[in-house]
Amino acid sequence: MWQKSPDHHSLSEEENRALKKAPSLRFRFILAGVLVIGIIAGLAINLIFDYSQKLADLSYDRLLRSALLQMDENVSLIRNEASIDIPWSAFATLAQAQEDRVFYKVESVKQGFITGYQDLGTPTGPSVLDEIQFYDQEYSGEMVRFAWIERYLTDPETADTVRIVLGQTRLSREEMSTAITQRAVEVVVFIALVAIALIAIGSHLVLRPLHRIEWALEERVMGDLTPLDINTPKETHHLKVAINHFMARLQTNLEQLENYTADAAHQLRTPLASLRALAENARDNISTAGTSPHAQYQALENIVKQCDALSQTVTLLLNQAVVSHRLQTHRLEPINLLEPIRASCRAQAVTALHQGVQLSLDCGLTTACILGDGFAIQQMMQNLIENAVRYSAVGANNATEVIVQVRAFEHFYRVEVIDYGGGIPDVEKERVFERFYRGRYDIAGSGVGLAMVKDIVDHHGAKIEILDTHPKGTTFQVDFRKFSVDGDTV
Numbered sequence: 001m002w003q004k005s006p007d008h009h010s011l012s013e014e015e016n017r018a019l020k021k022a023p024s025l026r027f028r029f030i031l032a033g034v035l036v037i038g039i040i041a042g043l044a045i046n047l048i049f050d051y052s053q054k055l056a057d058l059s060y061d062r063l064l065r066s067a068l069l070q071m072d073e074n075v076s077l078i079r080n081e082a083s084i085d086i087p088w089s090a091f092a093t094l095a096q097a098q099e100d101r102v103f104y105k106v107e108s109v110k111q112g113f114i115t116g117y118q119d120l121g122t123p124t125g126p127s128v129l130d131e132i133q134f135y136d137q138e139y140s141g142e143m144v145r146f147a148w149i150e151r152y153l154t155d156p157e158t159a160d161t162v163r164i165v166l167g168q169t170r171l172s173r174e175e176m177s178t179a180i181t182q183r184a185v186e187v188v189v190f191i192a193l194v195a196i197a198l199i200a201i202g203s204h205l206v207l208r209p210l211h212r213i214e215w216a217l218e219e220r221v222m223g224d225l226t227p228l229d230i231n232t233p234k235e236t237h238h239l240k241v242a243i244n245h246f247m248a249r250l251q252t253n254l255e256q257l258e259n260y261t262a263d264a265a266h267q268l269r270t271p272l273a274s275l276r277a278l279a280e281n282a283r284d285n286i287s288t289a290g291t292s293p294h295a296q297y298q299a300l301e302n303i304v305k306q307c308d309a310l311s312q313t314v315t316l317l318l319n320q321a322v323v324s325h326r327l328q329t330h331r332l333e334p335i336n337l338l339e340p341i342r343a344s345c346r347a348q349a350v351t352a353l354h355q356g357v358q359l360s361l362d363c364g365l366t367t368a369c370i371l372g373d374g375f376a377i378q379q380m381m382q383n384l385i386e387n388a389v390r391y392s393a394v395g396a397n398n399a400t401e402v403i404v405q406v407r408a409f410e411h412f413y414r415v416e417v418i419d420y421g422g423g424i425p426d427v428e429k430e431r432v433f434e435r436f437y438r439g440r441y442d443i444a445g446s447g448v449g450l451a452m453v454k455d456i457v458d459h460h461g462a463k464i465e466i467l468d469t470h471p472k473g474t475t476f477q478v479d480f481r482k483f484s485v486d487g488d489t490v
Helices: 013-021 025-073 088-094 171-218 234-287 293-329 338-354 374-392 449-459
Strands: 075-078 081-084 102-108 112-116 133-139 142-154 159-169 333-336 358-363 369-372 401-408 412-419 463-468 474-481
Touching: 025 075, 025 088, 025 133, 025 142, 025 159, 025 171, 075 142, 075 159, 081 112, 081 159, 171 234, 234 293, 293 374, 293 449, 333 338, 338 358, 338 374, 338 401, 369 374, 369 474, 374 401, 374 412, 374 449, 374 474, 449 463
Parallel strands: 358 401
Antiparallel strands: 075 081, 102 112, 102 159, 133 142, 142 159, 333 369, 401 412, 412 474, 463 474
């Protein structure tokens, strides 16, 4: 049973290897948290980078717009020709970005190039009069941010359309964007590290209820299988309930083992004592002068009969142990109910004939599908048939037949074991399934066969009744639920 667990240095080599190979729930919890935080941090940094770029463009585009408007205000028509006087204030505005260079070009539809950098590219987008537009383009080996506007000029004699293009390199913009991104990334990384640290601490607190359950089990004395009575969170409540159910099943198994041991001791003690007494009696008769060979033969015959009875008892106890184990460890499966019934009838037919009883099977079915354990049902039928044969063959002149009958109803199959013996009084019908109860001690028996029958019937969710056979005798009637082809009980 459980004892105080030693530390891992005291574990066996095999347990240490298993401990090393075992996955860590805390590590998985922290790793999952780190991955989630990493993904969120990556998305946040990407968004920050985009935002910083847009913020830098927004700030410096205002300067570029202001300078372009100042240039636009100085465009006019002089003697039917477009002219511009570049104001120094426009370049003073752009000079706030000290590391950037400025490019410009002024041209008209009629005159073509007027002033500035003639090789400056022409905007590719559609033009909208009197509306400033922005675009990025590489010029002179650098990426340049351009702003441009088209203006329609008129006077009494002529009209012309003038385009002004003003560009500024992106060095200051990139510097501003990098500064914003770096500061924001530092904040995000700091928050991520703090979150990871909190997850590491939180994982310890989250797994603490599991350690409480572990400590509660380790502190128990040997043999203590009482339910755990500690407060646990909802997430570990089902684990606690499962452990309690497991300990309840283990307690039931231990009790059954103790009962089986007591049964075995009880069943073996009496025939062994009787066998010893018979052997001593045979020894005394042989040593006594004048003992006839017939008396010696009879004494040895009694010993043989007692050995047979002891063998039957041992077989019954072994079958009971096997059935008890199967009922606890094997799941019920779809089986043909007729197969274990036929096997039981074949196994008991010869024994019944030796006792002057004819065993017959009355069944018009070809198959009868139920959820069950074939071995357990066969043991149940053997006990019922053996019990019917035993009580039919004693003290009843006409009790020479035992009938096993199988019939089908709408929702269940009915199995009946019918004998014509002396019957069972009504006051004893409720007690025959009690362990060690025997209605008649003049007939050989152990008193555990029908108790095992009741256990098997209950495990299969079946129903058993004891009825009177007319004109006399007893009928054991067992109803098993049908199992349909689609996997549902009917």
